[in-house]
Amino acid sequence: MNHATQATALFNYAVGLADDALTLGHRLSEWCSKGPFLEEDLALTNVALDFIGRARMLYTYAAAIENKGRNEDDIAYHRDCREYTNLLINELPVGDFADTMARQLLVDAFDVEFFTALTGSADETLAAIAAKTLKECRYHLRRSQDWVIRLGDGTAQSHERMQRGFDRVWGYSHELFAMNAAERGLADAGIAVDRAGLRSTWDQSVDAVLAEATLTRPAGDWSVQGGRDGIHTEHLGYLLAELQFVQRAYPGLQW
Amino acid sequence: MTRRRAARGNPDVEPLWEILEQVTDPEIPVLSLSDLGILQNVERQGDGVVVTITTTYSGCPAMDVIGDDIRQVLHQAGYANVTVKQRLFPAWTTDWISAAGRRKLREYGIAPPAEASSSKSALLGAQPIVPCPLCASTRTEKVSEFGSTACKALYRCQDCREPFDYFKCI
Numbered sequence: 168m169n170h171a172t173q174a175t176a177l178f179n180y181a182v183g184l185a186d187d188a189l190t191l192g193h194r195l196s197e198w199c200s201k202g203p204f205l206e207e208d209l210a211l212t213n214v215a216l217d218f219i220g221r222a223r224m225l226y227t228y229a230a231a232i233e234n235k236g237r238n239e240d241d242i243a244y245h246r247d248c249r250e251y252t253n254l255l256i257n258e259l260p261v262g263d264f265a266d267t268m269a270r271q272l273l274v275d276a277f278d279v280e281f282f283t284a285l286t287g288s289a290d291e292t293l294a295a296i297a298a299k300t301l302k303e304c305r306y307h308l309r310r311s312q313d314w315v316i317r318l319g320d321g322t323a324q325s326h327e328r329m330q331r332g333f334d335r336v337w338g339y340s341h342e343l344f345a346m347n348a349a350e351r352g353l354a355d356a357g358i359a360v361d362r363a364g365l366r367s368t369w370d371q372s373v374d375a376v377l378a379e380a381t382l383t384r385p386a387g388d389w390s391v392q393g394g395r396d397g398i399h400t401e402h403l404g405y406l407l408a409e410l411q412f413v414q415r416a417y418p419g420l421q422w
Numbered sequence: 423m424t425r426r427r428a429a430r431g432n433p434d435v436e437p438l439w440e441i442l443e444q445v446t447d448p449e450i451p452v453l454s455l456s457d458l459g460i461l462q463n464v465e466r467q468g469d470g471v472v473v474t475i476t477t478t479y480s481g482c483p484a485m486d487v488i489g490d491d492i493r494q495v496l497h498q499a500g501y502a503n504v505t506v507k508q509r510l511f512p513a514w515t516t517d518w519i520s521a522a523g524r525r526k527l528r529e530y531g532i533a534p535p536a537e538a539s540s541s542k543s544a545l546l547g548a549q550p551i552v553p554c555p556l557c558a559s560t561r562t563e564k565v566s567e568f569g570s571t572a573c574k575a576l577y578r579c580q581d582c583r584e585p586f587d588y589f590k591c592i
Contacts, residue, residue: 220481
């Protein structure tokens with residue numbers, strides 16, 4: 168990979184990770200004032216803030232790599248659906264609390280493995296962001312595990328809804344382990360994480376939680392992918408319409 | 423920490439560290455930036471001042487306010503050209519909260535982090551013993567992993583029955 172190609176790949180890599188964090192952070196923020204009870208409302212919005220903070224660090228880094236005078240806000244607020252490259256699992260609607268916690272468990276379990284690996288990146292900034300993020304991911308995972316076990320191994324209704332949450336989201340989990348050629352190239356250079364290599368540890372950690380929660384691992388017979396190529400579900404447009412409204416209507420507006 | 427102390431000993435910037443003692447965490451106004459351990463470096467560069475801080479939590483909204491407050495106190499002290507830089511690495515840990523900071527937290531009604539961040543007990547599912555900052559009882563229970571801000575969890579004392587915030591370890 169020559170220098171220019173690698174810089175473009177690194178920019179795209181940072182933006183993809185930032186888009187993952189921003190879309191999921193935005194989804195979690197939708198729980199604000201709608202949580203099942205006050206403490207949980209605070210928890211969901213605090214987790215949302217961690218994701219949005221992660222997105223800010225990554226967009227800021229992407230803007231520095233690009234070096235064209237754009238800042239974190241320009242990248243976050245002035246791109247359309249097809250330019251967003253988040254993995255689809257992050258943009259799905261929040262659904263009910265069980266849907267939210269099912270997605271969260273799959274993402275948190277992945278993030279702990281992913282950011283542990285990224286702390287060893289040959290890119291110092293990515294390694295530093297990963298070290299910061301990892302502390303928060305561990306905390307998130309502890310909480311999503313607790314909820315999945317409590318609801319899965321709870322009443323008949325909470326069990327059924329928790330199972331339904333996993334059944335609905337499962338087909339979007341495969342994309343967590345997919346890599347395109349550019350990401351593969353960065354992984355070969357010691358910069359990006361080999362996602363495919365995280366699969367078996369993730370399987371074990373998710374299976375252990377599902378077993379304790381008396382839930383069944385959904386059959387892996389469907390899979391939806393395309394986020395990194397800008398091919399999204401119908402939900403992302405509505406998310407961006409709300410997320411970007413103010414900056415689209417009043418570009419450059421400051422608080 | 424040693425490097426920070428050495429930087430503080432530099433007579434060029436010593437008055438600046440004193441001025442920055444006035445800046446407190448907007449959410450926990452009893453804690454100064456150095457109590458919190460987020461103030462990493464203060465340098466003179468030409469006629470400007472460069473202040474380097476480490477963020478606590480990546481999404482902590484207090485960080486923008488803290489940057490504004492740093493600029494404001496230094497402007498008031500006559501330093502017109504102030505840059506606030508954020509440093510990502512090494513990542514902030516609650517181990518950097520000073521002894522004075524821990525005491526001030528307790529007096530303010532927030533239980534300070536109960537153990538070193540390197541402790542592995544949490545990985546084994548053990549809950550830290552968090553003494554109640556009001557009555558010092560160790561019979562306390564966690565109500566929620568998150569309290570009023572990202573850095574705190576919510577606890578309740580089973581003796582004096584008061585709820586309180588716990589500054590969690592990271």
